[in-house]
Amino acid sequence: MKKPYKVLATALLAGTTFASTITPVFAEDPSDLVDPATDSVKEPVSDELPPIDTGRGVTRFTDVPPKTELAYAVQFLDENGIAKGYTKGYQTVFGVNDPIKRVDFAVILGTYMAIDTNVPKAGFRDLPTRAVGIVSALKARGITSGKTATSFGAADNITRGEVVVMLYNAFKDYFDDSTTFKNPFTDATDRYAEPVRVLHGAGIIKGINSTKFGTNDKITRGQFAMLMYRIFEQERKLRNEEKSGFVAFGDSNTSGSYFESQYKTYINKKWTDQVATVYGNGMDYTFYNKGNSGDETEEGLLRFKEDVLDAKPEYVTIMFGINDALLKPNGEPQVSKEEFKQNLTYMLEQLSVRGIKVVLMTNTPVVDKTYYDLELKNGRTVAPLYANKGGLRSWINSYNDVIRKVAEDRYVPLVDVNNILVAKAGGATDTALIKSGLLDDVTGIHMTPKANDIVAEAVKQALSKQ
Structure with a gap:
């Protein structure tokens, strides 16, 4: 849905x-x-x-x-x-x-x-x-x-009701939506109830008296x-809120959940762990690692306030896009490029308002054959879906282009993971990427410990310039 x-x-x-x-x-x-x-x-x-x-x-x-x-x-x-x-x-x-x-x-x-x-x-x-x-x-x-x-x-x-709905839709993540705040106004019901409850609780709006908001006035x-x-x-x-620590927000290349099955000896040395040793302010990994395997940006937005904004970090990295770009059986992406751009922009603007230092990250290059073979084993023939898009790697890199443009337009530091790893591999081909040992041989998407270390250093360097 x-x-x-x-x-x-x-x-x-x-x-x-x-x-x-x-x-x-x-x-x-x-x-x-x-x-x-x-x-x-x-x-x-x-x-x-x-x-x-x-x-x-x-x-x-x-x-x-x-x-x-x-x-x-x-x-x-x-x-x-x-x-x-x-x-x-x-x-x-x-x-x-x-x-x-x-x-x-x-x-x-x-x-x-x-x-x-x-x-x-x-x-x-x-x-x-x-x-x-x-x-x-x-x-x-x-x-x-x-x-x-x-x-x-x-x-x-x-009307007063229409104004409150628009302000709520625009700025709701600014406010505590705790249910301890009650809506005292009998005329603020249906679509007006939640906006009035939250904005009244935050002291943004007042009623025309103690029981009436004046919704239709x-x-x-x-x-x-x-x-x-x-x-x-x-x-x-x-x-002006006090901020501390570091949050990495993204999908599986942020969570590193696949390390548990593929790279157990490296389980505590994921790039997020390495960055947190410098910027995590002693926080537990459950605080700073907010990657969630399989997430695209729209799913990320559903947890953005709780996982990132409410944590009040000083530093944040954002790495999404692979799951946004993946095509559904009808050939449509999970999230269109325009929606992807809007979602990233929303995150950056919320962080900017709070004065939180942020670094955007592009996604890894992909080994097309490895990914296609994995999908085939699972009963899905996906290679034809990407044929007119230059292959999966090229299609995902077009989402990386969106990230690059957003970073440029908003003057946000960028760690171009794709370009860094392609340069290390000596080319953006399946052969070069497989030979490099930078991407796993199960999905063709996930970073190996070798790539992980390279990215960790790049992120630390980018944050040091903030």
């Missing part, structure tokens, strides 16, 4: 100003903001300009009281080009009591996340051009959905500003 995709979350580094990294064109378009009717309930707007900002918590907007939580929130969004105000008469206001449209909230959220908009268009016909990329990316990553297959409901005012621009600022404050907390 297809595993649910965990959404891509923010890549921003908490505690920093990132205006230079966010293009203002992604922020709200003031022309889309409709001045509310004159009979709407609003806070009085001062005739005087706010005082000159000599510190924090003072904005350029006349409807934002200085030195309040609202002022800090609005100043944060305004200074970083995430959300803008508009002109009302002769004054510049943020519109703190105005509602906000679904499209504007989506653009603000996607801008804050610096979300990658290089995805297929979502197909919503009611989006302004400026929002197509961001809304499509949010939909692709499970953060939001439309009213129908072709309508996002762009011009509709977004319109959220104001001032309220959403404070929610986004609280998300930012949570990122700052995560970044």
